Amino acid sequence: MVSLYSAEGLSELVFLGIIAVTVTGGVIATNSARLIRAVTGLALCFIGVAGIYYYLNSPFVALMEMLIYVGAVCVTIAFAIMLADPDPDDAAGRKNPLAGAASLAVGALFFWGLSALAAKTMWQAPAARLNNGSMVAIGKSLLTTYSMVFELISLVLLVAIIGSLVLARTGSGFGRRKS
Amino acid sequence: MSIMTISNSLDIYLLMAALLFGMGIYGIVQRQTFIGMLIAAELILSGASINFMAFNRFLAPDPTVGQIFTLFIMGIAAAEAAIALSIIIVVYRNYRSIETVDVVELNG
Numbered sequence: 001m002v003s004l005y006s007a008e009g010l011s012e013l014v015f016l017g018i019i020a021v022t023v024t025g026g027v028i029a030t031n032s033a034r035l036i037r038a039v040t041g042l043a044l045c046f047i048g049v050a051g052i053y054y055y056l057n058s059p060f061v062a063l064m065e066m067l068i069y070v071g072a073v074c075v076t077i078a079f080a081i082m083l084a085d086p087d088p089d090d091a092a093g094r095k096n097p098l099a100g101a102a103s104l105a106v107g108a109l110f111f112w113g114l115s116a117l118a119a120k121t122m123w124q125a126p127a128a129r130l131n132n133g134s135m136v137a138i139g140k141s142l143l144t145t146y147s148m149v150f151e152l153i154s155l156v157l158l159v160a161i162i163g164s165l166v167l168a169r170t171g172s173g174f175g176r177r178k179s
Numbered sequence: 180m181s182i183m184t185i186s187n188s189l190d191i192y193l194l195m196a197a198l199l200f201g202m203g204i205y206g207i208v209q210r211q212t213f214i215g216m217l218i219a220a221e222l223i224l225s226g227a228s229i230n231f232m233a234f235n236r237f238l239a240p241d242p243t244v245g246q247i248f249t250l251f252i253m254g255i256a257a258a259e260a261a262i263a264l265s266i267i268i269v270v271y272r273n274y275r276s277i278e279t280v281d282v283v284e285l286n287g
Contacts, residue, residue, distance in 0.1 A: 015186040019195060026199055026222055028272040030206035035214050042218050046197075049225050052195065053249075055186050056236040061246050068253045073221065073260050077247035080264040081214060082257045084271040100209060107205025123189055133235070133242030153254045160258035164265035 011088045015055055022048030035081050043074040192233035198200035213267045213277045217260065224256045 003009050025048055028041025053062040100167040131137040142150050185191050199222050206219025230250045235245020271277050 003243065012186055019191075020216040023198065029218050029222060030202050030209065035212065035218075037257065038215060038218050042221060045222065046225065049229065052192065053232055054200030054227060056232045057242075058232065058236075058246050061249050061276070064250060064253060068257055069221070073257060073277075076264060077214060077218065078259055080267060083268055084214070084277050103205050103208035106208050109201075110204045111197050114200060115194050118193035118197065119190065123238055126238060128240065129245065130241045131248065136245055137243045140233065141241075142247060146247055149251065150253070151236040153251055157254060157258050160261050164261045167265040167269055170269070179244070179285075 015051075018048050018055070021045075022052065036078065039077050039081065041075055042077070043070050046070045046074065057133060060138060072169035191231055191239045193231060196226045196229040196233065199223070199229065202226075204249075211280070213263075213270070213279065216279075217263050217267070221256060221260070224252060229253050248284050 004013070022045055024046025025041045025043070029038050029045055030041075032038045032041060046065060050062040050065040050070070053059075053065055185204070199221050203221075203223030206261060207216050207223060210219060219278055228273045231245040231248045231252070235242055235248075236260055259281045270282060
């Protein structure tokens with residue numbers, strides 16, 4: 001039994017706090033009526049997920065999670081909310097009263113199924129590790145084994161940027177009547 | 180398994196991943212607006228990423244594979260968010276709304 005006041009015990013306490021942050025962020029992200037609050041909940045949830053990655057021995061991916069999700073994706077969604085300006089009062093009146101309970105049942109079913117599957121499987125630990133999974137090893141495999149995928153995802157990102165620019169420009173009322 | 184060694188077991192990570200996945204499914208079904216559904220989809224993607232990272236930490240013989248897969252999931256998610264948000268903005272300009280009930284005439 002590890003003592004609470006040792007370094008390991010404090011690290012476990014921090015881990016439980018990270019899990020609480022993740023769950024709280026997810027609940028805010030899915031349940032708040034205003035979308036801007038949902039985005040802040042999503043950012044909170046992603047900060048917790050970055051902490052989970054840190055406990056999984058990969059600080060590099062934790063840093064990337066903070067940089068890409070918290071720093072880029074959440075800010076982009078916040079900009080879209082500012083541009084689209086949704087009205088929260090309008091949505092509440094037209095909602096089916098059964099929708100909340102039904103969606104809760106569907107989500108709980110998925111959670112139960114996946115966690116039962118995870119609990120019942122006998123996971124086999126590997127006999128040996130090829131490397132230590134450090135940042136150096138990640139860089140080596142990205143430029144040797146996975147170099148093709150690395151190039152392809154840069155192509156995908158380029159096409160996505162050009163496509164979103166084209167989409168946002170053609171809908172802007174350029175050359176036709178402004179409403 | 181004591182509560183004090185919880186961060187070194189595979190099960191808690193798989194449980195967290197399943198919880199995030201279930202929350203994402205719940206959000207996608209329950210939300211009325213496109214942006215809310217996009218937020219829930221990001222939750223589903225991060226649940227999948229946690230699964231990959233947990234298997235990478237505990238089960239994989241080569242512990243770089245899961246990290247690289249997670250990095251690629253992040254890249255795909257960023258591209259998906261950019262495309263989806265620009266589509267949402269175009270829909271908002273044409274319909275003055277981002278709620279799913281207002282654009283039902285787009286279905287087949």
